[in-house]
Amino acid sequence: MSKYLEKVVNSQFSRRDFLKGSAVATAAVAGLSLMGSRSSSIAKAEEEVSTAHDPVVDLEAQGEWKTAACWNNCGGRCLNKALVVDGVVVRQKTDDTHEDTPDYLQQRACPRGRVRRMEVYAPDRLKTPMKRKHWQPGGQEINGELRGLDEWEPISWDEAFQIVASEVKRISETYGPRSMFATSAGEAGKIMNAVGGYIQADGTLSWGSWYEGPDYFGMEDGFGEYSTNDRLDLRNCELIVMFGANPAWSSAGNPTYNFLQAKKAGAKFICIDPIYSTTASVMDAQWIPIHPGTDHALLLALAYVMLEHDEEMGLVDWDFLNRCTVGFDAEHMPVIEGVEIDPKENLKDYILGTYDGVPKTPEWASEITGVDPAVIEELGIKLGKDNKVALLTGWAPARTHNSDSMPQMFMALGAMGGHMGLSGHMTGVSCHYGASNGGKNLVGSGSAGTSSTKGIFSNTVREVMSQSEMWDAILKGWYTNGPGEENRKEIDIKLIYHGGTNAHMQTMPGTNEAIEAMRKVEFVVTQTTFFNTDAKYSDVVLPVNSMWEREEGYMGGGNREILVNAPKIIEPLFDSKSDRQVATGILEAMGISEKDTYGISAKASWFNKYFGAWTYDEDGATRVPICTITQEDIDKYSDLAEELIAAGKKIEPQEGKIPFAKFLEDGVYTVERKEGDNFGSIAYQAFREDPEANKLRTESGKLEIYCRRLKAAVDGYGYTTINAYPTYNPCLDGYEQMKAEGKFEFQVINPHYLRRSHTILDNVKVMREAYPNPVLINASDAAAKGIAEGDTVLLTSDYGKTLRKACVTETIMPGVIGVLHGTWADIDPETGIDRAGSDNILTGNKCTGQRICAWNTTLANMEKYDGPELPADVDMNDRMVVFE
């Protein structure tokens, strides 16, 4: 059998093309010979791989299981172990560090974690720095219109460092730092900051309107801090209502198993979602399909039902509302800086229609949401204060335009039922890291200890554009910096640096506009691992490696109970470098040393993290170190210890929960949970008991159903305005607009998909084989359009066109199309049509509210495609650069 890496490459890509693609030659040979240097033992391992059927052969005996980082922004953080045989990872497994029980869980990895090695060893990894052929540094030969179409030539790292360093300096000196832009800079931010800085971008990203509002009205955003109770208390709920949440797909790993424990304990589930998800199915949930972007209207009608039946049934928790909130009714309006707020601006009278003449009845909401009034009536009654209810939402329902007031209304509905501060009652975001499990973090990583020793990196450009206006802003030459034309800020961007791992050309709205923006500027540079959309439309591409190949390793958590510790496990593949090494190389070309940039070495930074890693003692309150580190441990790494001590770090023996060696071996510290321990959490418990003594961070110290700061913040961005109390705002590109205009027939939503984490892993063949990535279409809509299962379908929005194969299903609401989030745009230069089903080909640069990045309703039309049938994704060629 051939060498392991060759085997991987040959199986998925012809060897001729590989060598051609890597003529590169130097790089490829470097990569292969790296393997070849250990050829005999590798060959032995491979032989055993090939005969894995024979029980006599024990591959595990040939290598060592090591903790292997799984680092993407999936919302999970599970334990991956890699079987390393002579420097090559030949197999993976997941957590087996302790017996698995529903209380004390193994942190089992989802399929995305299980294919990590197939990504690390993927044949389409970038193997060498490269430059676009018809672009030259210096600003004279740009040919920007060729970006995405041009040929590539390999360059050395020295050339690459010189080019990037000289272009950054030239552009900053010629046009000023305001001419440089990055929306995801990562380590590269230092490079631009070394010459004055750059314009940044921000937006509501995955959060939707949970991004900024919760701080003002008194909840948490559900990312690191949570307004929900912990997972063991979930089992005390009688009814769990989930809005726009499908943890089985978007929070893979343990969360759905945690919800299953609640089901087994007797909880009933209701899922409010345009899709009847696999989560809803496993929980035997009642499915309430809803028009995307209209959840706020449903919340109002549920509140109406509670008020309407309160007298007879006692549904509303008036005691909680009166003590813990402001703004629900005219009698409980806040007084802000001595000024009394108009009592007409209260939620109760808005719900009842006292002043606008529109009671927010189930019939009113039904017109908007598509939910049967009887279903709303029934659910509203179930939300009464005497039932143990969890009102949980993903971020998805607020990931639409004009949704700024929806999270506040979600809070208000929970407050009406008093579903806060008590066991079995909760209201809040339950997704990503916090899916199924709220409460304060019980573990934390130590500091990497890196910092500039000279203070040379400061961004003097204190400007931030909206991520849903940025591409358009680069094209039109200005961005919105507040209300009115007088607040427009002119810009003339010349340099775009894609330095992070977020691939924002494909993860942010408006990929087609992004491509045009790239074609306008003088220099685009990307550092990344694969030829993604950012790389494709650049001038210089720098190959960065994975967390498995980096001296600094990975230490981090996800859900509140675990801290993963994954050191470097393999040597860098091909001619790749870490992000830190890339930044160092470019900065050195600018005359700035690694020491001035980072202070300490990457390896020392790895060691430093162990000293600060922390957890809580059994009392749940006393912070203690995770690691016991002895003088012997320190002596074993004496060179690193000396370096850290010289840099002023405290490197001394310490007492912790587990020995240093065990943390290294297990690769994880898991808080052992059990019923009745001190690690549980009931959100708002102290606040509910005594709101005066335990004020929230809001202006009034209470939950603000009237929230001055929320309105001020949203209005201040200059896009759209809201009321200080949660009135319903139909969303741009939403259901009502579709019905009123008649231009489009469908609302597009973008569910997260198991094939990838956002866009990461979408190139991995095994994932493409397992998950075909169709477009989800309701059977009646498909029939009306003459579309059958597997047909190639063309979707058209105001911003672009994309193709996908149809999955015709009864599990999605009619009028709604599911375009799965995160593919890498693949635009046919002949037709201009994207072949990848990329969600952001259909979205565009429009902005509302708090700089909302909107996805879960885009308007589109759908037809059976009359061009050539789309091949299956797994049969498409790898996206590899072939050098002439």
Added chain:
Amino acid sequence: MAKAFYFDMTSCIGCKACQIACKDKLEVEMSPGVFYRKVSSFETGAYPMPGRFNYSASCNHCENPACVAVCPTGAMYKAEDGTVQHDDSICDGCKMSAMACPYKVPQYVASINKVHKCDACRDLTAKGKNPACVDACVMRCLDFGEKEDLIAKYGPDLVSDLAILPSSEITSPNVLIKAKENALEGEPKEMLV
């Protein structure tokens, strides 16, 4: 003596972690289209009251394995522990076992001109561990072991017949399924997601 897989369909979310773990361990990722464990998703009923279920399929290590009956070289055989095993060294890649199995379990792997299938991870079970798929399951809905033990552990309401499977009378499969009701009859439609 019979070894069996247990599958709790009521808990399966169809995430395919088992399928991916299997491909990873057995290196069959190098052979597109070859699976020793494969997860499929199905739907039943109609909007607005649809149903869903997932099925994780692997070798059922049958009592009367059709693959063994037709294999001309004896490469496919019933092992002492009750599992159906395959001896690569005498397989000539004739594919007859692949064609005979009503569950389409044995897979022809063109790159090595042999038929392969799930061996219930006998390298791991020999060490007292679980097959890779079992330990990969995030919903803890797979198990493997002595059939009688599994029945004792998971109760008597387990089936080996589903609307999507051939009749268990053909090969007496050693698979124990805690089924969802909508998977038992009718004509479930496969969802290609």
